[in-house]
Amino acid sequence: MNAAGIVVEYNPFHNGHLYHINETRRLSNADTLIAVMSGSFLQRGEPALVDKWTRTAMALHHGVDVVVELPYVFSTQKAETFAKGAIQILHHLHCQSFCFGSEDGRIEPFLETEQKLHDHKKQLGALIRAFMKEGISYPAAQTKARHELFGEHGLPLDLSKPNNILGFHYVQENTALGSPLMPLSVLRKGAGFHDMQAAGSIASATAIRSHLFSNRPIDGLMPDQAASLLSSRPLHSWEHYWPLLRYRLISMPTERLAAIYEVEEGIEGRLIQAALQNDSFHSFMEQVKTKRYTWTRLQRMMTHILTDTDKATMQSHEQVSYIRLLGMTETGRAYIRSIKKELAVPLISRTASGRHLLELDVKASRVYAAASGIPEHDTASLLEQEFSRPPLLL
Amino acid sequence: MNAAGIVVEYNPFHNGHLYHINETRRLSNADTLIAVMSGSFLQRGEPALVDKWTRTAMALHHGVDVVVELPYVFSTQKAETFAKGAIQILHHLHCQSFCFGSEDGRIEPFLETEQKLHDHKKQLGALIRAFMKEGISYPAAQTKARHELFGEHGLPLDLSKPNNILGFHYVQENTALGSPLMPLSVLRKGAGFHDMQAAGSIASATAIRSHLFSNRPIDGLMPDQAASLLSSRPLHSWEHYWPLLRYRLISMPTERLAAIYEVEEGIEGRLIQAALQNDSFHSFMEQVKTKRYTWTRLQRMMTHILTDTDKATMQSHEQVSYIRLLGMTETGRAYIRSIKKELAVPLISRTASGRHLLELDVKASRVYAAASGIPEHDTASLLEQEFSRPPLLL
Incomplete structure (x- = not known):
């Protein structure tokens, strides 16, 4: 078959x-x-x-x-x-x-782009590390490095589309x-x-x-x-989990919150504060999101908090x-x-x-x-x- | 004043x-x-x-x-x-x-009973330990020891009333x-x-x-x-906390549940099972309670699970x-x-x-x-x- x-x-x-x-x-x-x-x-x-x-x-x-x-x-x-x-x-x-x-819809640009990035792996890695040292996030550094190496439209595939x-x-x-x-x-x-x-x-x-x-x-x-x-x-929507997520956020020990997968140092206090103040998932997210912490990134973080999944567990799979x-x-x-x-x-x-x-x-x-x-x-x-x-x- | x-x-x-x-x-x-x-x-x-x-x-x-x-x-x-x-x-x-x-309503029986139990502290302790070795719970062993030492109505105060x-x-x-x-x-x-x-x-x-x-x-x-x-x-009633307690019981790691104050070895599995199966606090409690785990004792346990309060924390206060x-x-x-x-x-x-x-x-x-x-x-x-x-x- x-x-x-x-x-x-x-x-x-x-x-x-x-x-x-x-x-x-x-x-x-x-x-x-x-x-x-x-x-x-x-x-x-x-x-x-x-x-x-x-x-x-x-x-x-x-x-x-x-x-x-x-x-x-x-x-x-x-x-x-x-x-x-x-x-x-x-x-x-x-x-x-x-x-x-x-x-895109065609397979060739994917294969060509994959090949091109593979061939320049070392140079790309060095550039990305350099940009990140300047304080730029990983995805932004990646984009910047590709533009620097191949020009803005130098790759066969538009990698800005989800x-x-x-x-x-x-x-x-x-x-x-x-x-x-x-x-x-x-x-x-x-x-x-x-x-x-x-x-x-x-x-x-x-x-x-x-x-x-x-x-x-x-x-x-x-x-x-x-x-x-x-x-x-x-x-089901996130709002149906908001009472549970909120309860969890306002009652869990800060050390445990810091151990959860995707929770990065420094955001714990802001999450707890926003959980105390907001009556819906939507308003909570509006308060917490920033340029660095996008909606999707935060949602993934909230999923791991809700399921109490820590860094060690995720890294072992x-x-x-x-x-x-x-x-x-x-x-x-x-x-x-x-x-x-x-x-x-x-x-x-x-x-x-x-x-x-x-x-x-x-x-x-x-x-x-x-x-x-x-x-x-x-x-x-x-x-x-x-x-x-x-x-x-x- | x-x-x-x-x-x-x-x-x-x-x-x-x-x-x-x-x-x-x-x-x-x-x-x-x-x-x-x-x-x-x-x-x-x-x-x-x-x-x-x-x-x-x-x-x-x-x-x-x-x-x-x-x-x-x-x-x-x-x-x-x-x-x-x-x-x-x-x-x-x-x-x-x-x-x-x-x-009772009078203070004298309290003082006399306190004195009497204080005077027989050693004998009482020995009897209680002996009864507990036979597998009797602490409160039951206490009652039995008092009856043995003073007779069923030998204390000035009726210590069966809450x-x-x-x-x-x-x-x-x-x-x-x-x-x-x-x-x-x-x-x-x-x-x-x-x-x-x-x-x-x-x-x-x-x-x-x-x-x-x-x-x-x-x-x-x-x-x-x-x-x-x-x-x-x-x-407020327990039913208003049931969605939170249930969520907590079915998602928390068993080791954490075992570390919670008042949670005794062996009951964790029964608690989780009952949380999976019941849609109200009342029916959950009815399923979990036994002669050994009375309603009040279980409610205290549930309070500590809900607030995520462990044995170490309670014992330090x-x-x-x-x-x-x-x-x-x-x-x-x-x-x-x-x-x-x-x-x-x-x-x-x-x-x-x-x-x-x-x-x-x-x-x-x-x-x-x-x-x-x-x-x-x-x-x-x-x-x-x-x-x-x-x-x-x-």
Whole structure:
């Protein structure tokens, strides 16, 4: 069999995702489509709109054959680490290709840029270190170093666009693994990542979430099955975790706060002060954010505070050491059977069997289930699912 | 000046408390009445029905001249430790007498019992140790040892009644300090501690809380001013902390849970399991409680889990090391001025000035303010008060 891999969050699943699936099948000629999907907390440091089981069902209903979970240690991280975990998993699952949506849409600029940056690795490193010594942040120093070395438009790929960046890191990790997968890219159609306006029937997930939370109709922006699955579930947002995060921030010892992953020295006092003063997550974030601490960076930090995940724990999980199955179609089952004996890491179907490995993912799911004040939200049943549910079969 | 001390929780203030105040004045002949009052969390391991400022106002309006806070390290403890902190504070404040309500109502049985137990300390200790070796709990072994030594009714005081027990510990601590205060007792009139039926105009605080939470009228059971103060405030119960406690229980590392004060080896797993399965504090408690882990004992444990207070922290605060002023009348102010220079521990008027000492109390107040889902509850303003409010003056 021949599998293609994609990396997704489906927060929620929309027409753009359907296009990505269909294009991946067309370009890769694969008979099996595998999605690595973030679990309870996502790359931008947010709780998923709906639980991972519902998002798995959306994927299976719309053309994905196997859904596996991107572990918490990778899913809540900057592009580089997120990409590393995802591509490692697709590698472990013996995919022959992977395909990502990008603002560019062609694969060549990714490969050429990767090659060019690789060839100038030493000079770039030296420049970046020099800029950082001047007090410039790492991402800014990186951009500045590239401009200095290649000119402002000297790279084939525009690395200021979020999906180009993510795609670039997929390609880079794939190269680091010895290029086992053929890389493919499709043009992101319609609206941009954060655009609030729908372009035809394709709107960004950000726009759809905004519609949902303000009770505006989303007719036609999601495929029917996905829309129907979504409508049956309570919607999660950071505001539903604000009572918990606030409680945690105002009661935890400062030393513990300082030990949390991504919490940098000096910000602890400001976080506690803002938690004391604000009655919503939004106003808290508005007070805390600065040029240095962007919204996304802060959200990731808040995710780790909420889940009480410290630096030592995160640093001890640098490689993919297990793969958790969330769901499969008939085709997906056949594929998994065909590769099962060649797997280098354990494939986990139920929490119970991989408890010691899944520790962080289980905790993230528990915290996700502890959301406060969502009407009809049933913490106990969500937790029950985390512990006893086998992969969804379609 | 001549001060009498009382130890109170006022949860909420009712006619029985007014009787206690009037009788204390009559029996002691004091010109100043000082109340040591539990702050945010109470002796039975519960959040106070209303914040400590409102309860201070109730006290000042109904005859108390000075209200000081019984620190968290004493207020959330078994009778012995609770009594120790309270009597030490009254001792520091140079009270000449103290007066407590009891089921007995006379002071002599307390003094005689204290003497008798003191005289047989060694034999009692040996018997208790022997019984405990047989696997009997400390309180049960204590009772059994007393029965063995003195017969079932051989002590002048019935030490099976909750207020007799508390009073006995007040007397015992006062003796340990060299009997600086004259002990007095008044008969608890009307309803018993937990009785749900009002006896005339006196109902227990438990009964009043039950009326309040089920929206039944409490007409005539509280003095007017106290009733009016209460009606303006949101009411706190354990259920308002359940989302926070549950979140904490299901996300904290087991080692941390085991380090929490009062958490005993072996119960951690049961607590986490029950937190996963229950949607209310009440059903959680029903599932966890056993003959060994009584409701009150568990509630105290839950208080320490909620405030993240560990064994090491509690054990480092065995003596009273500061006194926090919550409110005063004119008379109270004059009294405090008159003794100010003779105080052996710092008297703290505002959090800011005693921050390093008040750490645990401040944290308890922060957690208290973090209550979730109380209509019209304003966390930020309650927190603001904790940090900037000077003692209430009447």
